[in-house]
Amino acid sequence: xxxxxxAQTEISVVEKEDVTLDCVYETRDTTYYLFWYKQPPSGxxxxxxxxxxxxxxxxxxxxxxxxxxxxxxxxxxxxxxSQVVDSAVYFCALSEPLNDYKLSFGAGTTVxxxx
Amino acid sequence: xxxxxxxxxxxxxxxGTSVKIECRSLDFQATTMFWYRQFPKQSLMLMAxxxxxxxxxxxxxxxxxxFLINHASLTLSxxxxxxxxxxxxxxxxxxxxSLYNEQFFGPGTRLTVL
Numbered sequence: 001x002x003x004x005x006x007a008q009t010e011i012s013v014v015e016k017e018d019v020t021l022d023c024v025y026e027t028r029d030t031t032y033y034l035f036w037y038k039q040p041p042s043g044x045x046x047x048x049x050x051x052x053x054x055x056x057x058x059x060x061x062x063x064x065x066x067x068x069x070x071x072x073x074x075x076x077x078x079x080x081x082s083q084v085v086d087s088a089v090y091f092c093a094l095s096e097p098l099n100d101y102k103l104s105f106g107a108g109t110t111v112x113x114x115x
Numbered sequence: 116x117x118x119x120x121x122x123x124x125x126x127x128x129x130x131g132t133s134v135k136i137e138c139r140s141l142d143f144q145a146t147t148m149f150w151y152r153q154f155p156k157q158s159l160m161l162m163a164x165x166x167x168x169x170x171x172x173x174x175x176x177x178x179x180x181x182f183l184i185n186h187a188s189l190t191l192s193x194x195x196x197x198x199x200x201x202x203x204x205x206x207x208x209x210x211x212x213s214l215y216n217e218q219f220f221g222p223g224t225r226l227t228v229l
Contacts, residue, residue, distance in 0.1 A: 091159070
């Protein structure tokens with residue numbers, strides 16, 4: 001069964017538009033970690049954020065923000081005022097003790113920002 | 116942040132040959148490293164967990180005799196693709212697990228088998 005679902009396969013926006021990436025996860029653990037990674041065309045994974053299950057505060061880092069809702073098992077990611085450099089594949093991932101803290105990745109969402 | 120390197124960054128080989136990929140944690144010791152495979156336009160799939168000083172643990176469906184993993188030291192894990200075939204062509208990524216429950220990823224190795 002898929003532990004992390006990223007329903008959006010591809011999103012295309014024009015520069016300066018906001019874009020929200022959805023992530024829904026499934027776990028039986030009460031303690032777990034959620035992550036977002038960016039993978040630009042070069043292939044190297046760029047760590048964006050880690051959030052533990054006990055911290056439901058939303059977070060903002062520059063143009064990036066994250067909305068963690070345990071009630072709906074979602075950890076959505078928003079890029080505000082998108083730029084061409086934001087074009088990449090974005091992965092949501094889950095790490096849980098029941099799975100030896102291995103990372104389970106979602107299928108990824110390809111974001112294309114057009115000038 | 117911690118740095119993980121991979122070598123080589125890309126390799127092209129003939130079918131039937133073996134290829135070794137190195138993963139190094141440059142500024143921290145990692146008792147556990149992970150190896151992932153990523154096919155084009157797909158997500159990362161965990162292949163195996165590499166533990167220093169012991170045998171690797173392979174995920175279901177991954178052939179341990181084909182993908183040999185050696186974690187010889189606290190800073191080095193190697194993945195050897197034996198008798199590579201075109202279907203083994205993929206992007207291989209390693210990560211190293213720090214003491215603080217964080218995974219740091221290498222830049223990846225692109226393998227093309229002709």
